[in-house]
Amino acid sequence: CHEGPHDLVDARMWMINRDGTNERKVHEHQLGESCTHEFWIPDGSALAYVSYMKGQQQRYIRKYNPDTDEDSLVMEMPACSHLMSNHNGILYVGDGSGSPVDVKDTCSYKIENDPWIYILSSKNKKIHKLVKHNSSWRVQKGDRQVTHPHPSFSPDNKYVLYSCDAEGEPALYMAKIPEEILTQQ
Template sequence: MSRGTAYPSERRFFKDERTGVEGVQLTSIPGIHIKLYFHVNAFTPDSNTLVFQSFSEACRDSKVDIFKVNVDGRGLTQLTDAAEAGSPVVSPDGQWLYYMCHGELRRVSMTDYREDTIGYIDGILPSTGLSSNTAGTTINASMSGDGSVYFTDATLRNGRRAILRYTTDGQEAGIIYESDSITHTQCEPSDANVVAFQHGPDELYRNIWLVNSDGTNARPLNLPYGNGHWMWLGNTKKIMTNLEKQYNGIAIMGENDEEPEIIATGEHFWHAASSRDGQWIVSDTSWPDHGIQLIHVGTKKFKPLCYPESSNSHPQWSHPHPSFSPDGKYVVYNSDRTGTAQMYIVRIPDQLRKELQG
């Protein structure tokens, strides 16, 4: 099938046996379906529609296409049919899906499915299904709040890693920073003047780095022992990170803060995501798996939202990677509980919010 093809709903309704939370399994056919990474915007701003990655074949180097679906499981539609659809992200206004294809930045209309090429950078190594199964090759895209600038990271043909910057008016496209180890690239969401990225730890065990949006002044965030899973805490200009297992916690820190603030401890929080307003965090847990935890930043209280029952094994699609809808009412996550990777969404109960805020 091709871009713009609509499919029947695959939804299945469920109720979590331990928490009572109700949700929808959004995909069901026996293939690999992956929600976008937890710090990547997958939703339209009305929180009604989200996009996800889908392997087109049951093979290890399958082409990966992007689909959209409504939060009620209806409206399943294919958005891309390209040789590569890497680093996808939905524009802040919800009108476009942006993605990478062989160094080209492309965009597809979310409504009429027309496609444009925005810009091109030479020397970018193409990605496949294999690279979409790694956390730093084809999934780390972000945009400025006004949608004028797109950032991602990529592997160059020379083997180096790079941060790419494109303006969506097509006027600029270039590499702003290059190193031997770059992943998890994401611009600060309020003004996009700073880009954060993951780098190998230094002698002080700091592995989150910041660079200006023009590629100047690379410097580490003075927050050690992050486990590599982090994102900006809404528009607070602070970063929240899961800590290494021996610390079992989540910390937040701004560049000018003297010390990190510990938000939650007592679980091995694995991948955590922030709500748009920075007041809530959602995190999966592993080793042991105690479910997806909902955390209130102000009170530092947390409680299980649901249990994804995924294998939490090596493939990225077996990691829940939970994240919020823009309105903060839904949490979407991955699970391979059926034997194949599917995508699930639950609505956060009002009572649970009140309990954690109190």
């Protein structure tokens, strides 16, 4: 990844073969687009990431297939910062956030704070509010990541684990995913 203020990086994610050949962009950024918080679908089938546009509240889940070099839109979502998927990439979990701090033009990226943890189904494009994370997103003891929720699925996919500092110090929380959401896989 090419790091830096998201609004100044025009090609954040790159792929390259193990032998150093075939360097290529994962996504061709549009003017005003930021791409961030990339991760591999746990089964290794794709690289997923968050995309958002300058001046817009909504964000998008995109994924890149390393075998075909296909980059595709998965679905629109609320203003989530961090994402993770279940093993096969059918369900995603995201943490609602506020305005990004890792952009140079902060005035153009202002969004309302969103305190929810969401479950997002790529199969039927439904979005479910699971639980309020109520994280402060503040810098604590010199670390700006420790208060971020960073939600993730439990190994059995029945729970979401996330961090929150609503009680003072960051702590790990767990929320049960309703059965009706789990049957959407």
